Amino acid sequence: MPRYTVHVRGEWLAVPCQDAQLTVGWLGREAVRRYIKNKPDNGGFASVDNVSFLVRRCKGLGLLDHEDPLEVALEDNEFVEVVIEGDAMSSDFIPSQPEGVYLYSKYREPEKYIALDGDSLTTEDLVNLGKGHYKIKLTPTAEKKVQNSREVIESIVKEKLVSFSLCITQFFL
Known part of the structure; x- marks a missing residue:
């Protein structure tokens, strides 16, 4: 079963996918649904239907089409970013470098x-x-x-x- 790691408003969510024929739009909605479910204030949203968003790959920041099937658009275990309309991307979020995805942009060697x-x-x-x-x-x-x-x-x-x-x-x- 393919699974994806999705970044929504500072949170990383693991989203399993039972059917690779599902679309990028489904992945975005499912990630937002999980985000809303796990936030005490529902992330400030009444429902997933009220959220407009874009989905982009973390590696290379490529914008994805909501209608594309996941099996065509993404690799298994790929990292993606859901950008909610009206939100600005966090300044400390570095989605990727050319050689791969880096989750810990602020790591410092302990002294x-x-x-x-x-x-x-x-x-x-x-x-x-x-x-x-x-x-x-x-x-x-x-x-x-x-x-x-x-x-x-x-x-x-x-x-x-x-x-x-x-x-x-x-x-x-």
């Missing part, structure tokens, strides 16, 4: 480091790592623990020990 020591990582630290707020570095103690663990595993392999409990006991010493 702060978080030291992993093997003992003190909190849930909050983990969330902030996932958000890209920190770079990671190991403390000398953690590096030593990794090296010791490696040596234990190498000795088990070398000696062809089969005792799993021995491995676990030595690993955590």
